[in-house]
Amino acid sequence: MRSKWRRWVPHPAVSLALTLVWVALQNDFSAGQWLMGVILGVVVPLLLRPFWPDLPRVYSWRTAIVYAVIVLWDIVRANIQVAGWILLRRPETLRSTWLVVPLRLHRPEAITLLAGTITMTPGTVSCDLAADGSALLVHCLHTDDPDATVAGIKSRYEERVMKIFGEGDA
Numbered sequence: 001m002r003s004k005w006r007r008w009v010p011h012p013a014v015s016l017a018l019t020l021v022w023v024a025l026q027n028d029f030s031a032g033q034w035l036m037g038v039i040l041g042v043v044v045p046l047l048l049r050p051f052w053p054d055l056p057r058v059y060s061w062r063t064a065i066v067y068a069v070i071v072l073w074d075i076v077r078a079n080i081q082v083a084g085w086i087l088l089r090r091p092e093t094l095r096s097t098w099l100v101v102p103l104r105l106h107r108p109e110a111i112t113l114l115a116g117t118i119t120m121t122p123g124t125v126s127c128d129l130a131a132d133g134s135a136l137l138v139h140c141l142h143t144d145d146p147d148a149t150v151a152g153i154k155s156r157y158e159e160r161v162m163k164i165f166g167e168g169d170a
Helices: 002-008 012-026 031-051 061-088 108-120 146-165
Strands: 097-102 124-129 135-140
Touching (some): 061 108, 061 146, 097 146, 108 146, 135 146
Antiparallel strands (some): 124 135
8 A cells, every 4th residue: 555655645745845835835725726736746746756766864853853943043033134234234344255165964965955054044055066065165145254154054054964864973
C-alpha cells in the first residue's frame, strides 16, 4: 500500500507545502482553491521526481524547529533594521560590502537552505556559490565588521543547518 501511495505522492511534505502555499497566496480559502492546491501539490512533485529522487534526511527535527523560529525572528528584526537604515540614514553612511562565507556544509540541500536563509533575511543576499561548493558570496547592505557578520552567519545559521542534516561534528 505504501509503495502505491509513494508512486503518486513521492514527496508528501513538499506536496502539503505546495498546497498550503498555493491557498495562502491566493488569499481565497474556497474549495476550488484547495482543489487546485492539491492538484499542484501532486503534479509538481511528480514532474520533478526524476530530478529529486530522495528527500534529504532530517537528523534533528528539534533543531529544525528552533532554526525556523530563529529565522522568522531574524527576518522580522532585519526588516525593522533595514527600514531604519533606509529611512533614517544618509545613503553615504551605509557600509555595503561583499562577504565570502566559507562553508563546512556539503549536501546541496543544506547549502540551499543556508543560502535561502541569508537571502530571505533583509539586508543580505546570497549571490554565488563557489564551483566546488566551499564558499558563498554574500552581499551585505550594511556592516561595521565584515568578519563578525561572517562569523554570525556561520554560528547562527550554518551550525544549526549542519545539525539538521547531520553533517560534520556539529
